[in-house]
Structures are given as structure tokens and as C-alpha cells.
Amino acid sequence: MTDRITRLAAWLKSRDVHISSLVTATPIADRGIGVIAAKPAKKGTHIFQFPLPALLNPYTARASLFKNESVEYVSKKVVDETSSHQLLAYFLYHEMTTENSEWEAFVDVLPTLADFDTVPLVWHVLKSEQNLIDLLPLKTRAHVTRMITQFEDDIAVVGSVFCQQIDVQVFLRAWMCVNSRCLFLKIPGAPPEDCMTLAPMIDFLNHSDQPQCSISVTSIRGRKRFCLTTTQDYQAGAEIFLSYGAHVNGFLLCEYGFTLESNMYTELDISGQVMQLLDDNKKQFLQTEGYLDDYTLTMDALSYRTEVALAVAQSDIICNADSSSKTATLQLAQLRAFISGRSDGVRYRAKSQVLLSKIAVGVIEEAERVVACLGDDMNACNIRRLYDERMRIAKTYIC
Known part of the structure; x- marks a missing residue:
């Protein structure tokens, strides 16, 4: 995994992404990959800076998928008929099943389907732990039901728009990567639920119920950059966290497959x-x-x-x-x-x-x-x- 992280960092730098020398990404026991302060980092440090074209969102995904197609085809078949989640999930599915993908360095560090085996939706689709869904509290079960409906609708739309034969397990992995790793970035003219963006390596940051970093679009030397900025000081060796939102444990379990031992939003x-x-x-x-x-x-x-x-x-x-x-x-x-x-x-x-x-x-x-x-x-x-x-x-x- 360390070699793949190094390869990802090199690929991002080739796309004009700035990664601060103060941080490093590394595997963390029971939490996948995390971001660690390699050296002391002060509050207000931009630890990641992305030019907007280096992000993966509906615009960049559409451009990559259909760069050889007409604008009219893209507008009709993609913009009008697919949501951001559907388009991004298909994009990752396409890259996961394509040899020599341009995005291979990113795809190689994404979670495997086995990494999502604590997510109730995955229990349902793979029929692995279906009995556990019935044991969830009522509100959490309702959340799972909504996710099942969305996943089934999304795979049906993707099948009708992009390809008739879909490997359900690969698509489930791609869908979960989008669902669990996207950040919010305002897209002009799009409703909030469609303002989804993937930022490779930023998505390594694990969740804390107390915000420790912020994300924003900032002008740096006359260019707009998507930045992850520390909101507190970090000592060398400390893990750097990002709040995924003010979420209760039932939400975290359904969307991400984990719960917090102590959650300030518990209700x-x-x-x-x-x-x-x-x-x-x-x-x-x-x-x-x-x-x-x-x-x-x-x-x-x-x-x-x-x-x-x-x-x-x-x-x-x-x-x-x-x-x-x-x-x-x-x-x-x-x-x-x-x-x-x-x-x-x-x-x-x-x-x-x-x-x-x-x-x-x-x-x-x-x-x-x-x-x-x-x-x-x-x-x-x-x-x-x-x-x-x-x-x-x-x-x-x-x-």
C-alpha cells in the first residue's frame, strides 16, 4: 500500500496538486489510510491545494469519459439523465474495469469491496449479513432502506444510459467509494445534492466529530485552488482529521460503515x-x-x-x-x-x-x-x- 500511496502522490503532483511536506499518508490499523503530521503543522496551513481541473466531479468526469463525443450527446445522455452520484459511480466503474486507466493511480488506493463489509447496504446487496439489518434501530433501518432504493435506482439508470451489462459487485464498490468519499463543492446551477467532488488523498482523512480542518476554494497567486486547511495546531505524529458533518452514529454506520465510541452528536x-x-x-x-x-x-x-x-x-x-x-x-x-x-x-x-x-x-x-x-x-x-x-x-x- 505504501508504494501505491507514493505513486498516487507523484501522479497528483504531475497534475499540479500541491501536497505539503508537513503531512504524509499512511495505513492506520482498523481505519484504512490516514493522514499524519510528519512535522509540526500550524493552524492555517494549506496541506493540500488542488487546481479545480484536478478534482473529480461531474464536469471533469464527463470531460474524461466523453472527450471524443459531441457536446450534444454528453448534454442529453449525461446531464439530463444522470445525477452526480450516478455519473461519478459510473466513471469509477469505468476506470476500475479499463486497462491502463488515466486514473489508475487513484483507483488503486480506493477501498475494495471487502473494505465496505461493515456497511448495511453491502450486507443487503451481497446477502452477507441481511439478518443484522433487522436488528438495527428503526430510524437506522429506514436509512438503510433509502440507500437500497437509491442504489437500485442508480444501477438501473447507469445500465440504461451507459452499458447494459454491469458487474454488480464492481459497481457497488464504485458507488460506495463515491458515497463515502465525496466532498461538497458548489457547482454553478446544480442543486446541493449534486455538488459532489472527489479529491484524491484528501479522501484519506478519517472522521472526527469535532472539525480539525476546513475545505474551501481560495485564490492563491491569482489562481483558484481547492484547499484543505488546518484549523488547529498539530504535533509531529498526530493524525489529522476532517469532520464529515454533524452526524449521529446510525448515519455514520449506514453511510461509512463505522461508529464512534464517543460521539458528541449522539441522540x-x-x-x-x-x-x-x-x-x-x-x-x-x-x-x-x-x-x-x-x-x-x-x-x-x-x-x-x-x-x-x-x-x-x-x-x-x-x-x-x-x-x-x-x-x-x-x-x-x-x-x-x-x-x-x-x-x-x-x-x-x-x-x-x-x-x-x-x-x-x-x-x-x-x-x-x-x-x-x-x-x-x-x-x-x-x-x-x-x-x-x-x-x-x-x-x-x-x-
Whole structure:
């Protein structure tokens, strides 16, 4: 692997990419490849600088794939019919299956499919650990379902636009590389979900929930450069991290295949449990008010959405349009005063705490049942971590 990293660095330098002598990329146990400070690095150091054409995004991928085709063909078949994820996944698939690829130095250091064996989507596609998906918390399972749908849609589109015969496993590897290694870079005229860019070697940086570097487009000596810049000092030998975003462990597991032992964004989703407390009339009321679903707790507080939902859940009457009940009218007015911030909602807190306590007990019982079924491999450890943090939060709400 060291030889391949050296080859990648040389290839990038041939493309006018600046790699600071203060850093080096190296394999790290249990985390693939990481970036280490070879020498002390001060806050504000540009450790990677890319000319924009050296990045891999929809524009550069399209230019590379179709440099011998007409602009009209590219516009119709690629821009109009494929998303950035689909196009980039096909680009990597194409380079992975092409001899003497121009991008071979980059492709050679990308994760193998085996490196993604902790990702639930991969369990599903390869039918390797399908049983574990059923053990995931409800919100995490819903995330997996969305990823499965997206992957199936993407491979269908790529098959119809680019090639009829697709090796599913190779495409899955390419798709996961795009999904797990892309950075956000604003592309003029593109929606945010399509502003995807791969920056070779920057994608070696592992995740931290606390930002330690920033990315930006900066003008250096009159030229626009895509830069990775340190936001703190680093001592020699320290690993340099990049935050992938403010993500909970369930998200990290689905998108990247890992969880953090300590995650500052940890929360407990109780949407399913709260929804069970609501009849159709109350759900409709919350829908109208913009507070239906997405109910969470942290170690320190419950979200305002959760407070509102619990207040509605404990209300005996929700006023219908044709109701003339004074009790219903008063209750509705009290709820709307709370929702709008004109009331502190103190009248709801005692019963909300009782409801939360019952929910918390159920969360703990479910977690204990699942944890008892788990083994001790990496996949089981990640799932156990999801339930351990659920139990840890739930225990703070038992009265």
C-alpha cells in the first residue's frame, strides 16, 4: 500500500496538486489510510491545494469519459439523465474495469469491496449479513432502506444510459467509494445534492466529530485552488482529521460503515414510540402545525418537536373545524400558545415526563433484547454501540 500511496502522490503532483511536506499518508490499523503530521503543522496551513481541473466531479468526469463525443450527446445522455452520484459511480466503474486507466493511480488506493463489509447496504446487496439489518434501530433501518432504493435506482439508470451489462459487485464498490468519499463543492446551477467532488488523498482523512480542518476554494497567486486547511495546531505524529458533518452514529454506520465510541452528536430517536401515542386526529394537527415526526432526546434535553408532540399526545381533545366545544377550543388555544412560544408549556411537563419514562423503559427493554442476540465481530460491535447509547440516554429519562 505504501508504494501505491507514493505513486498516487507523484501522479497528483504531475497534475499540479500541491501536497505539503508537513503531512504524509499512511495505513492506520482498523481505519484504512490516514493522514499524519510528519512535522509540526500550524493552524492555517494549506496541506493540500488542488487546481479545480484536478478534482473529480461531474464536469471533469464527463470531460474524461466523453472527450471524443459531441457536446450534444454528453448534454442529453449525461446531464439530463444522470445525477452526480450516478455519473461519478459510473466513471469509477469505468476506470476500475479499463486497462491502463488515466486514473489508475487513484483507483488503486480506493477501498475494495471487502473494505465496505461493515456497511448495511453491502450486507443487503451481497446477502452477507441481511439478518443484522433487522436488528438495527428503526430510524437506522429506514436509512438503510433509502440507500437500497437509491442504489437500485442508480444501477438501473447507469445500465440504461451507459452499458447494459454491469458487474454488480464492481459497481457497488464504485458507488460506495463515491458515497463515502465525496466532498461538497458548489457547482454553478446544480442543486446541493449534486455538488459532489472527489479529491484524491484528501479522501484519506478519517472522521472526527469535532472539525480539525476546513475545505474551501481560495485564490492563491491569482489562481483558484481547492484547499484543505488546518484549523488547529498539530504535533509531529498526530493524525489529522476532517469532520464529515454533524452526524449521529446510525448515519455514520449506514453511510461509512463505522461508529464512534464517543460521539458528541449522539441522540435517541423516539419517533416510533411517540407516534404510537397519537391518534389520526392528533397526527393531522401536528402535520398542519409542522411538527409531525422526527422526535429526539439527548442526554441533556428533549427536542422542542418532542415537547410539542408529547403535549398533543396528552391532550384529551383536539378541536376539529366543526367543533364548538369550549373545552376543545381552550385546549387548542393553549397548545397553539405553547407551539408559538407565547406559553412555556409548564402545564404539560409533569405528564410528559411520565410518558417519557414509559418510553424510556421500553427503549431499554428493546435494547437489552437485541444486545443479547449479538456476537462479537465488528458488525455486532457497531450495532451494540447504537443500542448502548440508546440505553444510556433513555436511563436519564426514567422517573
